[in-house]
Amino acid sequence: NVNDADIVVVSTAIPHDNPELLEARRRNIPIWHRAEMLGWLMEGTHAIAVAGSHGKSTITGMLGAILETAGCDPTVVIGADAIAYQSNVRIGGGSWMVVEADESDGSFVHLMPRYAIVSNVELDHTNHFPTIGELLDAFVDFLRCLPYDGIAAIGVDCPNARMLLDTVGIRTTTFALRADADYRAAGIEIAPSKSSFCLCYKGEALTQIELNIPGAFNVTNALAAATIAHAIGIEPEAIASGLSSFRGIKRRFEILGKMPDRNVLVVDDYAHHPSEVRAALQTARTFHSKRILTVFQPHRYTRTRALHSEFGPAFAVADMVWVTEIYSAWEQPIAGVSGQLIADAIKAVCPDKPVFFKHDFDAIIEDVRNEVNDDDMVLVLGAGDIYRVAYQLVAE
Known part of the structure; x- marks a missing residue:
């Protein structure tokens, strides 16, 4: 299968003795990691990378729905299948791109985003990051990939994520349910199959958000998506409409x-x-x-x-x-x-x-x-x- 390939792209999950990988090496075909390929595709776009220990796939899908509603025709790359796409990818024709940033092996430092989200950071992937300090260092390296005019949205309800504010020299904005933050969710109501809240920026109500998926955790996910969307200039009405239209991600409740x-x-x-x-x-x-x-x-x-x-x-x-x-x-x-x-x-x-x-x-x-x-x-x-x-x- 590599006979006519110009480049062979692999993920960390591919074993070193994979026959196609071995054949590519024998033929001296360039081998790129999946994150390197995504980074190359992100060059020249208005790219948003979504990172964090939990909620990445859902936040990425939510952002895709917001940008689609706003008329941006985005390309969206998720780590799981979106129900609306019946795929993990949406190929758009616009200049916007949303990518789920996988921290599990540290490869997200190869991405080239202009904007980023870090929703939370918890100890995980101990095969690659034995300590929380090493994991946080990887997130610092990831955020330092942003350009000087980029923006990172940080979820400051998470103490580990909050620590990133003092370690990266880039423009940041914050979101939280409980802690003081630039963006907050007020008047949260949780129903069996949906939830709602008022999106607020620095104490000012922007719009009412109605989610048609269950789970209190999805309020936090929606707040993360809404934060970066508003920070990059998307109108509150488009944010609300996009989040309302979001149907969820496969295997997420x-x-x-x-x-x-x-x-x-x-x-x-x-x-x-x-x-x-x-x-x-x-x-x-x-x-x-x-x-x-x-x-x-x-x-x-x-x-x-x-x-x-x-x-x-x-x-x-x-x-x-x-x-x-x-x-x-x-x-x-x-x-x-x-x-x-x-x-x-x-x-x-x-x-x-x-x-x-x-x-x-x-x-x-x-x-x-x-x-x-x-x-x-x-x-x-x-x-x-x-x-x-x-x-x-x-x-x-």
Whole structure:
């Protein structure tokens, strides 16, 4: 497949012994990292890079919807499929580009944005960044890629992200729900399948925002998108209209439907960090008062080793939990590290909660089918292939 290639583009997920990569090297074909290719595509555009530990895909999709509504015809590159696009990419004809900036391997320093968002920074990707200090250093390097006339929007509810304000010599603006910030969300109302708030800039109301997707965390995501949109000159009315039209991202609290012949809602979500698990369960609880049965697939041995104890309290809202074996994401196993660590952490915090550690997806599906009652919810969580369980539960 590389016979006629001028350049071969790879991501960090491609192993070094991949046959096409080896053949490209043998033929002396230039090999670019995916982030280098995105950086090249961003040159000469009004590019916005969306970074942060959580919410990147959703914020990127929201910004795409805002710019599309504003008539900018943007190109949008997301790390997951947008429901509106049925793809992770929208090819636009305008000069605007929105790109999700992946911090997991540090490659986001190859991007060439004019504007940026850092929504939050939490310890993660410990295979690449063993400490929070090293991760913050990477975000500093990323922000220093912005030109002198660029703007970075920083989510200052997050203490780690707030620290970036004092370390980068670029123009910044801030957003927050709780902390003092340039942009704030006032009068927040959370309903089962939607939410609303008033977008305020330096104490002045700009517009009312109505979101048609669930979750309090999406208020923060929308505030991030609205902040950079207003900072670059998009009218408040276009911001509100774009956010109202946004339909969501696949595997981000995606309601798949009900189990056949059962009044049991099945929801699929990409959550794989303790903060994301907690947010997904809190969203489920806002509109579901009955039992929430949760299936969780840990992602990466290094993340499980570093954060397993934090997963315990994250599952407090769940009524029953099944934990699978770890999805390796190409990592080598680590002695003593398995999904059992997370199951044990949950039991340590909630000793009366039914928690099961099982390797086999089919066994978990059988368990869930036997355990559910009408009006329960099944919430399937994880960044690996656990979505297969969710889809099988709603299959005819």
